[in-house]
Amino acid sequence: MNRIIVNTDFLSGALFVLLGGGFVLISRNYDLGTAVQMGPGYFPLVLGCCAVLIGLALIVKAIFASDGEHAHFHLRPGFFVLGAMVVFALALRPLGLIVAAALTILVASFAGSERRWWEIALLAAGLSIFGALVFVEALGVPMPIWPRGL
Amino acid sequence: MFRHILSGSAALVAAVAIALPAVAQEWRPSRPVDLIVPSGAGGGHDNNARLLGAIMEKYAGQPINIINQPAGGGVVAYREMRDAEPDGHKIGQVSVSIVSDQFRIEGVDYNKDSYAYIGQISADQNVLVVAANGPYGEMDVTQFIEAAKAEPQAIAFGVSGNWTNHDYTRYQIEQATGAQFLRVPIKGGAQIVLSLLSGDVQAGALYPSEIKAQVDAGQLKPLAHNGSEPLAAWPDVPSFSSLGLEVNLAIWRALVMPKDTPEEIRKGWESILEQAMNDPALKEGYANAGIGYAYRNAEDTIELVNEAEAAYRSISEAAGVQKASQ
Amino acid sequence: MDFVSNIALGLAVAVTPWNILYCFAGVTLGTLIGILPGIGPLATMAMLLPATYALDPTSALIMLAGIYYGAQYGGSTSAILLRLPGESSAVVATLDGYAMAQKGQAGVALAIAAIGSLIAGTFGTLVLAAFAPALANFAISFGAAEYFALMVVGLVAAIVLSSGPILKSFGMLILGLLFGLVGADINSGIDRFTFGVPQLSGGISFVVVALGLFGITEILGNLERSETRRLVSARIGRLLPRLAELRSVMPAILRGSGLGSLLGILPGGGVTMAAFASYTMEKRVAAQPERFGQGAPEGLAGPESANNAAAQTSFIPLLTLGIPSNGVMAMMMSAMLIHNIQPGPQIISGTPDLFWGLVVSMWIGNLMLVILNLPMIGIWVRLLLVPYRFLFPAILLFCCIGLYSVQNDVTDIYLAVICAALGYVFLKLRCDPVPLLLAFIIGPMLEENLRRAMLLARGDFGMLLTRPLTASLLALALILLVMAVLPKIRRTRKVAFQEE
Known part of the structure; x- marks a missing residue:
């Protein structure tokens, strides 16, 4: 049993069932309509059911198949890379691009296997200035550069 | 730079x-x-x-x-x-x-x-248009409305979404005249023009800027508009108000x-x-x-x-x- | 005779020092924003639009058009090197183009893309010059039913493109269609699956899904490998293709150019379909289709050419019908209107110098792109030698800025975080994200056109089949599907038997 859980087919099947089921559940709030005048719920309901069926088929296949690949998840890169993006999103409006970019680089650097502090400092400084010059000044992306109220 | x-x-x-x-x-x-x-x-x-x-x-x-x-x-x-x-x-x-x-x-x-x-x-104004080479291309606005009343739901009317300006105008035309259109939602004015040209839909209420090229080329025919002043581009097109119809949003x-x-x-x-x-x-x-x-x-x-x-x-x-x- | 004199008129307009300069400025700026993730040509053109008020209209249009196809070009560069598709047309380049770069053939891949684009651009320009008025009728022969059938072909193409097991590909396809449904439903106006977030009511934007599922997921995958293994995969190798290699991809380039020119004319999503269709075609006609996805040069050359040819012919609906088929074309239309030029049926007779000047300038722009970019290939490829601990934070930051710029809002960054997490899970579960992304692009158009076709046919599905174009497209889709599914099932069976 232990092996089936990490089997990729089993997990993908479970994921399809989960996501498809979610769409089916929510789409029950929408009007189904008829085949002529399809309502907003028609397409998602049909597609969601398809996803669930495919997911179930994958699960069945995983249970009966003798082989199967195993998935290994590394959480560290994901945590810091995605965390860096969240930090950027949170910091941009109040603190401006320069600070937000530097914070993003700092957090992202924890995702890699090696770090040298002076490298990170240089990279953060260089990229935040480059970002401000290229994106905001040259290409005109409307975003604040400096912290609010400065 | x-x-x-x-x-x-x-x-x-x-x-x-x-x-x-x-x-x-x-x-x-x-x-x-x-x-x-x-x-x-x-x-x-x-x-x-x-x-x-x-x-x-x-x-x-x-x-x-x-x-x-x-x-x-x-x-x-x-x-x-x-x-x-x-x-x-x-x-x-x-x-x-x-x-x-x-x-x-x-x-x-x-x-x-x-x-x-x-x-x-x-x-801006909404202009009621039909395809010039379509079944209603020879009609004026009164004839068009008579045709629409004679056969409810027969004329497919392109609107750019639920209760957008185009759609409010369609509703006002129906209310004022008693005509009934088949309401066909289409994303955006340009796509409605395309559907008019391809014959998918027969009528639409669009901004003058959306239809200028096609009207000038004789592909679309403006029938009436919902403004209070004459249209700058086509002053001869009557307004609905001048016909005594309350289509004026x-x-x-x-x-x-x-x-x-x-x-x-x-x-x-x-x-x-x-x-x-x-x-x-x-x-x-x-x-x-x-x-x-x-x-x-x-x-x-x-x-x-x-x-x-x-x-x-x-x-x-x-x-x-x-x-x-x- | 007419054709020659028209081209001569175009040359006289386009080959003035100023217009060449504007063309150069356009393609250079376009390449830059194409390479940067998320920053599309639309925002850049919008920003430059007021600056063009003071210009001669032909110069303004030459520059804006240059931004458009320059961006397409730059988009492929980052898709090949970093698996960052900035535009829907560049998605296909992440398949075999990126695979080639991983095998140390980044330079060859970029050069093939460049040369293919030039040939296709030339072809597209010729089509535009020779047949533009005649092709206008083709553009309006497609109604909702035909577009629905075309989108079905596109979905089958998504299955053909996928390299994974058939059941998972179907599953990912369905998920992509479902993700595409998020947002306001055009028919009823209600918001679906938005959880009360108004930023979602316009739908999840392509950039969010593409950067999340491809670019950022790729970073996560790379970070797991050790630095030494990454360096092996980033060998530089030859920069330019051998003549024999070029000769072998030439049929693909020509097929792609033809297919792309045709599809590009369709205003309702033709440009998007061009690269997918070409990839499907190449995989069908290939002697060894199993090489596709592993770095087959034809799998890059065909779609890249199709893409570029379609970009050229996508001007046809605007120039001959006055219908802007996408945001970029709407921007071109604004630029013309500002100068009191009404794009539409009369533009060729009314302002021949503008029309032919623009057409010829597109060809010159394509030539410039190749001249500009062939020497740059060495520099781009060296990008892969930058230690990854420097490269990935830079990519990440540029992705964040690009995501923000789509709607000038941070919501898209959060959505991309979710997509990237999902993309990482898919990577681990060996679920190919390509069918998902393609279905995500096609899904909304599929639903909209099916619902409209059913409405117009008053619910009679059989009526769709009486339209010859619709019926033949649906038949094509069926044949492609059977041809794609059968060998895969057979293969699975064989494996199953061997196991027993």
Whole structure:
């Protein structure tokens, strides 16, 4: 049993069932309509059911198949890379691009296997200035550069 | 780089403007201004803002940055305009949806009273058109309506979505004449024109700028429009009102700012807008781009807004518009 | 005779020092924004639009058009090197183009893309010059039913493109269609699956899904490998293809150019379909289709050519019918209107110098792109030698800025975080994200056109089949599907038997 859980087919099947089921559940709030005048719920309901069926088929296949690949998840890169993006999103409006970019680089650097502090400092400084010059000044992306109220 | 050339030239113009004797010590922005537009880049709203923004820079003495915020069909932009710092450095361009949204979208928490007004900047009309080589291409508006009444649901009418301006006009035509169309939602005016040409739909109510090329080429035929003045492009096309039909929802755009902006700042912007709207370069730009020129000062604009809200309220209630969830 | 004199007129307009300069500025700026993730040509053109008020209209249009196809070009560069598709048309380049770069053939891949684009651009320009008015009728022969059938072909193409097991590909396809449904439903106006977030009511934007599922997921996958293994995969190798290699991809380039020119004319999503269709075609006609996805040069050359040819012919609906088929074309239309030029049926007779000047300038722009970019290939490829601990934070930051710029809002960054997490899970579960992304692009158009077709046919599905174009497209889709599914099933069976 232990092996089936990490089997990729089993997990993908479970994921399809989960996501498809979610769409089916929510789409029950929408009007189904008829085949002529399809309502907003028609397409998602049909597609969601398809996803669930495919997911179930994958699960069945995983249970009966003798082989199967195993998935290994590394959480560290994901945590810091995605965390860096969240930090950027949170910091941009109040603190401006320069600070937000530097914070993003700092957090992202924890995702890699090696770090040298002076490298990170240089990279953060260089990229935040480059970002401000290229994106905001040259290409005109409307975003604040400096912290609010400065 | 381009931006610097741009702002550089704006600064030059501003310097010239400042050198001229100032009439009165009016408020002017002290740093670059954000003009929020509730739509994406390209298209009527955005064009209007970029044309106007470029001209207003002359009189404001500061660069004006156009910020496109298409999210949520404008809902996000309208909230941002309302909640902006009331210091005159973030203003917004709104359309008539600022008063109609509350009747058609669930959870809309802004209405005409959420803003202070700078002035009206443009007006537009919906023109009823049919394909010239289609089954109704030979008819005038009366014959067309008779045909529509004779066979309900036979004429497919392209609208750009639920209770958009195009759709309100369709509803008004049906109410005023008793005709019944097959309502076909199609994303955007350009796609409706395409569907008219391909014969998928037989009629539509579109902005003059959306159909100018095809009408001039004889592919589409304008039958009637919902404005109060004759159309600039086709003065011979009758208005629905002249036919005694109540198809007359006003479509306009205006500039607004947060409600609690100091009166001095608001007045400053009102005068910037007035000067810009009287600039011949603006009038020429509007004419070329097919934007209907219309200007009202803040006081008259409030009147326009009040009328529009009342009109959209009564028609939405009569039509039983169901609010879309947000 | 007419054709020659028209081209001569175009040359006279386009080959003035100023217009060449504007063309150069356009393609250079376009390449830059194409390479940067998320920053599309639309925002850049919008920002430059007021600056063009003062220009001669022909110069303005030459520059804006240059931004458009320059961006397409730059988009492929980052898709090949970093698996960052900035535009829907560059998605296909992440398949075999990226695989080639991983095998140390980044330079060859970029050069093939460049040369293919030039040939296709030339072809597209010729089509535009010779047949533009005639092709206008083709553009309006497609109604909702035909577009629906075309989108079905596109979905089958998504299955063919996928390299994974058939059941998972179907599952990912369905998920992509479902993700595409998020947002306001055009028919009823209600918001679906938005959880009350107004930023979602316009739908999840392509950039969010593409950067999340591809670019950022790729970073996560790379970070797991050790630095030494990454360096092996980033060998530089030859920069330019051998003549024999070029000769072997030439048929693919020509097929792609033809297919792309045709599809590009369709205003309702033709440009998007061009690269997918070409990839499907190449995989069908290939002697060893199993090489596709592993770095087959034809799998890059065909779609890249199709893409570029379609970009050229996508001007046809605007120039001959006055219908802007996408945001970029709407921007071109604004630029014309500002100068009191009405794009439409009369533009060729009314302002021949503008029309032919623009057409010829597109060809010159394509030539410039190749001249500009062939020497740059060495520099781009060296990008892969930058230690990854420097490269990935830079990519990440540029992605964040690009995501923000789409709607000038941070919501898209959060959505991309969710997509990237999902993309990482898919990577681990060996679920190919390509069918998902393609279905995500096609899904909304599929639903909209099916619902409209049913409405117009008053619910009679059989009526759709009486339209010859619709019926033949649906038949094509069926044949492609059977051809794609059968070998895969057979293969699975064989494996199953061997196990027993």
